[in-house]
Amino acid sequence: MKLWQSLTGIAALIFCGTSLVFTVQLWVSMPAGLGGQLVAGATAVALELCKFSFAPLGLWLCSQGQKSGYALLCLWPLLVLISIVATVGFLATHSEEQQQRSTRNSQEYQALQQQLNSLQQQINTLNGLINTDANNGYRQRALNTAAQLSTLETERTQLIEKLSTIEQAPSTHSAFNSLAGTLKADPAKVQHIGFLVLAIITDIVGLVALLAFNAAATVVKRATKPLQQPETVETQPLHTAHLNEEQQQLAQRISVGEFGPKPVMRNIIKDLRLRYETVNPVFKALQQAGTLNKNGRGYFLASQGGLPNG
Structure with a gap:
């Protein structure tokens, strides 16, 4: 000083x-x-x-x-x-x-x-x-x-x-x-x-x-x-910046695989007692960020590979 x-x-x-x-x-x-x-x-x-x-x-x-x-x-x-x-x-x-x-x-x-x-x-x-x-x-x-x-x-x-x-x-x-x-x-x-x-x-x-x-x-x-090195897309996707605090936390939990390599939206809504309007933007944001991939109606983590649930 x-x-x-x-x-x-x-x-x-x-x-x-x-x-x-x-x-x-x-x-x-x-x-x-x-x-x-x-x-x-x-x-x-x-x-x-x-x-x-x-x-x-x-x-x-x-x-x-x-x-x-x-x-x-x-x-x-x-x-x-x-x-x-x-x-x-x-x-x-x-x-x-x-x-x-x-x-x-x-x-x-x-x-x-x-x-x-x-x-x-x-x-x-x-x-x-x-x-x-x-x-x-x-x-x-x-x-x-x-x-x-x-x-x-x-x-x-x-x-x-x-x-x-x-x-x-x-x-x-x-x-x-x-x-x-x-x-x-x-x-x-x-x-x-x-x-x-x-x-x-x-x-x-x-x-x-x-x-x-x-x-x-x-x-x-x-x-x-x-x-500091810029954070990777997996740890802080730029596409999730518009989400609120609750949605940010959910996106982080999905990204680290807490709901498995193939997260299912309806199961998360049921287990966490959330609304579709709350969870759907999270999945879309993670898909845009490249954290989730979609095949048909199912999603899977890009870092895990594999095929989505049917």
Whole structure:
């Protein structure tokens, strides 16, 4: 196998494996329970395997004249589309989680979080003082403390809103930010288009590489296969090519002498419970091929010689 064939096969495995992992991880992340995740993962694997096999299998079935091949070829683009959407969803979800972690680790977010924790401690302390003063009869002091508590609670609400705004702010990867700045476009849209392009490359290029590697391997196999001598008329008569599978098998059995050197059509029809319309074309085809000779109403194998039955 040549180097470029090996490289194509390796690339096909990497692309197809990446697409499989992306799709499975996205499907597994949707259900909550372990059972649902297992079912979702198995479904995703089955869809990916069908995506890889439907195109070559459909083409092969079509070449064999099977209509089911057209159904597979019609379903294949739908499976590719599902895989592309799953890849885009996985990339978007993973990028969003990464940006959220980066935001929460930023200095601004950490400073606001510390202020919020400090305010919460002060609020808890004031609540304790208010309860103590109320229980001891210091009603006025409890009211004054309650006013301070209200101010702190307002500040806490403002901090929570600010933190929520930072977390919910649309964030994009730095690479897409740079590209968006160059194109003067919305970074979020540029990122979405970028994920879509990456998904298409991952799925389509992987499938094309897989088909190319399979085709190259088939060509190499045919090129290295030793030439065989053409089959003789006795083993594969050309005149029997139009017969169906059942008739082909019957012709082979007659040719090898399974029904004797002088096969009788009516006996074969009776013993095998076949119809005259099935057996008669076999005898005619074997006669045209030279496997059977006819004398009157009887037949005998040409390779056996002798006279036919009367």
